[in-house]
Amino acid sequence: xxxxxxxxxxxxxxxxxxxxxxxxxxxxxxxxxxxxxxxxxxxxxxxxxxxxxxxxxxxxxxxxxxxxxxxxxxxxxxxxxxxxxxxxxxxxxxxxxxxxxxxxxxxxxxxxxxxxxxxxxxxxxxxxxxxxxxxxxxxxxxxxxxxxxxxxxxxxxxxxxxxxxxxxxxxxxxxxxxxxxxxxxxxxxxxxxxxxxxxxxxxxxxxxxxxxxxxxxxxxxxxxxxxxxxxxxxxxxxxxxxxxxxxxxxxxxxxxxxxxxxxxxxxxxxxxxxxxxxxxxxxxxxxxxxxxxxxxxxxxxxxx
Amino acid sequence: xxxxxxxxxxxxxxxxxxxxxxxxxxxxxxxxxxxxxxxxxxxxxxxxxxxxxxxxxxxxxxxxxxxxxxxxxxxxxxxxxxxxxxxxxxxxxxxxxxxxxxxxxxxxxxxxxxxxxxxxxxxxxxxxxxxxxxxxxxxxxxxxxxxxxxxxxxxxxxxxxxxxxxxxxxxxxxxxxxxxxxxxxxxxxxxxxxxxxxxxxxxxxxxxxxxxxxxxxxxxxxxxxxxxxxxxxxxxxxxxxxxxxxxxxxxxxxxxxxxxxxxxxxxxxxxxxxxxxxxxxxxxxxxxxxxxxxx
Numbered sequence: 001x002x003x004x005x006x007x008x009x010x011x012x013x014x015x016x017x018x019x020x021x022x023x024x025x026x027x028x029x030x031x032x033x034x035x036x037x038x039x040x041x042x043x044x045x046x047x048x049x050x051x052x053x054x055x056x057x058x059x060x061x062x063x064x065x066x067x068x069x070x071x072x073x074x075x076x077x078x079x080x081x082x083x084x085x086x087x088x089x090x091x092x093x094x095x096x097x098x099x100x101x102x103x104x105x106x107x108x109x110x111x112x113x114x115x116x117x118x119x120x121x122x123x124x125x126x127x128x129x130x131x132x133x134x135x136x137x138x139x140x141x142x143x144x145x146x147x148x149x150x151x152x153x154x155x156x157x158x159x160x161x162x163x164x165x166x167x168x169x170x171x172x173x174x175x176x177x178x179x180x181x182x183x184x185x186x187x188x189x190x191x192x193x194x195x196x197x198x199x200x201x202x203x204x205x206x207x208x209x210x211x212x213x214x215x216x217x218x219x220x221x222x223x224x225x226x227x228x229x230x231x232x233x234x235x236x237x238x239x240x241x242x243x244x245x246x247x248x249x250x251x252x253x254x255x256x257x258x259x260x261x262x263x264x265x266x267x268x269x270x271x272x273x274x275x276x277x278x279x280x281x282x283x284x285x286x287x288x289x290x291x292x293x294x295x296x297x298x299x300x301x302x303x304x
Numbered sequence: 305x306x307x308x309x310x311x312x313x314x315x316x317x318x319x320x321x322x323x324x325x326x327x328x329x330x331x332x333x334x335x336x337x338x339x340x341x342x343x344x345x346x347x348x349x350x351x352x353x354x355x356x357x358x359x360x361x362x363x364x365x366x367x368x369x370x371x372x373x374x375x376x377x378x379x380x381x382x383x384x385x386x387x388x389x390x391x392x393x394x395x396x397x398x399x400x401x402x403x404x405x406x407x408x409x410x411x412x413x414x415x416x417x418x419x420x421x422x423x424x425x426x427x428x429x430x431x432x433x434x435x436x437x438x439x440x441x442x443x444x445x446x447x448x449x450x451x452x453x454x455x456x457x458x459x460x461x462x463x464x465x466x467x468x469x470x471x472x473x474x475x476x477x478x479x480x481x482x483x484x485x486x487x488x489x490x491x492x493x494x495x496x497x498x499x500x501x502x503x504x505x506x507x508x509x510x511x512x513x514x515x516x517x518x519x520x521x522x523x524x525x526x527x528x529x530x531x532x533x534x535x536x537x538x539x540x541x542x543x544x545x546x547x548x549x550x551x552x553x554x555x556x557x558x559x560x561x562x563x564x565x566x567x568x569x570x571x572x573x574x575x576x577x578x579x580x581x582x583x584x585x586x587x588x589x590x591x592x593x594x595x596x597x598x599x
Contacts, residue, residue: 012421015501019416022409023472030469031435034446038438091337098334106331108585112578113338116345118526119577121551124570128344140343170341178522179478182515185589186482216481224474227436259442272442279437287430295484296429299421 042269053266060270069246069254077251079161080168081229087169088225092176093218097206099177100184111181114174126238129167130156156240160247164236171235172228176221183217184210219290223283230279251275345571352567370568378565386542388550388572394460395529395546396576401464402471402528407521409468410475411513415505417476418483419491429480432473443470444537451538462538463531463546471527475520482516483509511591518588522581529577547573 042060046053064070095114099107117125132140135154142152156163187210195205211218233253236242242249242257249257252275259268287293351357355365372378378385416422417429447466448457456462486509494504510517532548539545551573554566 016416016420016422018502019412019420020422023413023476026409026465026469026472027432027435029450030447030466031432031438031443031473033450034443035435035438037446038442095334095337098330101330102334104589108582110334110338111585112581113341113345115522115578115581116341116574119529119574119581121548121570121573122530122532123552123555124348124566124573128348131347132340132344140347175523178519182519182589183481183485185515186485186513186591188591213485216484217478220477220481223433224436224477227433231437255442265445269442272438276434276437280434283430283434283437292430293426296426299419 038269038272041265042273044266046265056266060267061274063267064270064274069249072246073249073251073254076161076247076249077230080165080248080250081226083165084168084172084229085222085225087165088172088176089218089222091169091173092221093180095173095177096180096184097210099181101202107181111174111177114177117171118174122234123238125171126167126235129163129239133163157244160240160244164240164248167239168229168232168235172225175225179217179221180214183214187213215290216295219286219292219295222290223286226282226286227279230275230282251278348567348571351563352571354564357563367564370562370564371572373565373569374572385553386550388547388569390543391545391547391550392576394544395548397460398463398467398531398535398546399525399528399576399580401460402468403521403524405464405468406471406475406524406527407517409472410479410520411510411517413472413476414479415483415509418480429477433477435473444533447534448537457538458540458544460539460544463535464528466534466538467528467531468524471524475524478523479513479516479520482513486512514588514591518584521584521588522577525580526577 043055043057044053045056045059095110099110102110133155134140134142135152135157136142137146137152139152139155141155142149145153191209191213192205195209200208231252233250233256236248236250236253237256240248242253251271255268255271255275258264258271350362352370353366353368355367355369373385373388377387417425422428451457451462451466456465490508490512491504494508495501499507529546530548531546532552535546535549551566551569554569555561
């Protein structure tokens with residue numbers, strides 16, 4: 001104890017620096033600085049094909065508003081993020097609770113199976129779905145449904161958005177599944193025992209004991225997945241590349257197309273900035289709904 | 305242990321049929337939900353041992369050809385593919401490096417945000433989660449510049465540090481929830497017993513957040529293992545390429561795709577993360593009961 005200053009308030013600051021310092025350092029250099037450079041970029045007309053650049057201030061942002069596809073892309077993004085988020089959180093929560101009631105070994109097998117999509121190369125995962133949803137009679141779904149439908153269905157043309165939602169859902173669900181499983185394991189067993197001794201049914205236990213204790217992980221997963229989904233486009237790029245006819249073009253893919261196919265860095269950065277503003281609003285609303293501030297518990301042990 | 309047995313004895317006698325029925329429904333529902341994954345990866349395995357492209361489920365002729373990369377050099381079209389083991393080692397170094405840095409830094413930061421009187425705690429938490437909304441790719445140029453200044457370009461360390469940094473907000477948020485769930489009494493009694501704050505954190509609190517460590521560790525490992533764009537941008541030396549780049553090479557540059565080879569390599573690619581997952585889950589998913597009393 002004597003190692004660190006004897007003045008309690010100085011010591012508490014030293015602890016803060018020890019514990020938070022490394023994270024702050026990395027976040028500052030690899031997040032905050034690059035983010036500021038993106039903000040800077042969004043006010044310029046930089047492009048990879050142009051040797052010179054100049055300030056264009058809000059012009060890029062005005063272009064976004066005027067772009068013929070902006071509205072379509074915004075609606076797509078809303079549908080995609082909302083539906084995939086629901087799929088991820090609800091399926092993940094259901095699976096976590098169900099596997100919690102299995103013996104450890106079996107539950108681990110199921111969790112590992114759900115991890116498979118996340119652990120395989122994205123391209124191969126995309127190819128697997130392309131094969132399942134193939135429009136010819138050899139596509140797996142068409143083979144399975146042949147006795148009912150008779151003729152093959154072009155799934156990724158007729159149901160492009162639902163397809164994308166399911167494809168991303170099977171990846172995202174494993175995130176919530178793993179977080180929720182860990183949270184369930186961290187619940188002191190005494191709590192569950194006590195409820196059981198009182199004769200509560202398992203459904204009551206889930207509703208009244210387990211779910212209230214999982215508030216932080218559920219909030220975290222919801223907020224984090226919202227942001228991930230807003231920013232992600234990888235699987236959409238592989239499976240439909242935004243098609244057919246902009247049906248599955250979401251905001252981040254739009255930004256990617258602008259920045260890396262049309263090489264308009266400034267315009268791409270402006271699109272990214274708008275995405276961040278949308279994300280900020282979405283997360284703040286969620287924090288209100290989850291009563292985030294009440295969850296920041298007061299510090300009970302002062303200086304030691 | 306004694307207590308749990310006692311409860312089973314007290315369960316009502318007619319509960320047996322109900323319990324069996326409940327189990328059947330439980331396994332039935334979970335299996336049905338998992339079915340698409342089982343089918344897809346079973347098919348992928350069949351493809352990896354089949355001589356031709358699979359249409360149904362039955363391989364047309366068995367071959368171990370797809371797996372030949374395990375024991376020797378593979379000629380792919382006109383190109384001789386590099387041996388798989390050094391590439392796998394690169395991927396492992398990146399994945400384990402990210403895991404080590406991310407887990408240790410997040411365990412410290414998460415503790416501070418849960419237990420210390422950090423000014424602007426809630427705003428700070430919101431700030432670091434918002435950063436995640438920036439598509440990683442838009443930060444690429446700036447991070448490249450930074451790594452270049454640090455002299456890290458063209459090393460595995462560049463990918464490790466960049467990736468770990470980008471994952472730390474997530475890990476911190478996640479682990480903070482686990483620290484919050486540890487009763488204050490546990491820490492207070494450790495301090496009364498003469499531990500310093502650092503000792504209490506390390507010896508008493510950390511064992512109680514082990515399930516959280518399991519979750520952070522597998523996500524960190526996967527983040528490093530799957531990283532593709534940063535590796536491609538920051539590394540020029542093909543000897544330092546990870547598996548994620550190798551796989552793209554099997555598809556991208558050539559007219560035809562050897563599906564048998566691709567399927568086998570993809571399965572090979574998924575094995576290390578799964579092994580890491582099983583090991584960490586087994587090691588960390590049990591919380592010691594001692595210290596939880598007085599909760």
